[in-house]
Amino acid sequence: MKKLVITSAIVLTLGAELAMAGGYNLGRPGKNIIPIEPPVPAGNCLTYDYVDLNYVYQDFGTQFFDEGKGFSGNFSKSLGRSMFVTGSYERAGYEYDWVDHIVDADTHRYRLGFGAKHSVAKCFDITIQGGGQYYDSEFVNHAAKDFNSWGWYAGPGFRFIVGKRLELFGNAFYSKNEGDHRESMLSQHNAYNPSAEVDDYGWRFTPGMIYYVTENVGLKVAAEFEKEDTSLLFGVRVAY
DSSP, X not given: OHHHHHHHHHHHHHHHHHHHTOSSOOSSTTSOOOSSSOOXXXXXXXXXXXXXXXXXXXXXXXXXXXXXXXXXXXXEEEETTTEEEXXXXXXEEEEEEETTEEEEEEEEEEEEXXXXXXXXXXXXEEEEEEEEEEEEEEETTOXXXXXXXXXXXXXXXXXXEETTTEEXXXXXXXXXXXXXXXXXXXXXXSOOOEXXXXXXXXXXXXXXXXXXXXXXXXXXXXXXXXXXXXXXXXXXXXXX
């Protein structure tokens, strides 16, 4: 896992250097590249109309969960000059070591929310987002361990164009989910507690970068840090 994090950091650094040495001016990443005309006014550089497709690798920070991987997609749609709507879906799977045998788990995560943006400098926006989320986990041939939960998230973020083609972004979301396990796994191996309530809350940090290779397509590298869990995302952004 440490190697993957270090690799991502190297990619971010190289991406920044490439952006500074790029061959043309990125006036509006994901919209229009205008290499000759004067710079666009502050607030017009960043588009909020896009779709992301990602491969996801997960590390859970425990010996009981392993081989976490899957895919995800998310979108953003602008609503006027300062508002936008967002949504995402993630499907992943992992292996759960339950009393010395391996159980395969499939997970589904849905998020839908709204956001507001404010330009504080040329090609530099701060954002605030919030919405609802639903998490569902199913264990192959072990339905008694299935669980689901509902919750919400909210927090600030930023988007910033560096150089000519590179976008840096990050969010800090506080979230809370409530639900129940048909069979509690909170103590991992030693307890059985039917219909145990789950109250999960904390911060989720999502730093990342996008390197635009064309007017409407960018390569994305990002991460999600949430308690002991870490996810790395490698994907593509398509603006429309």
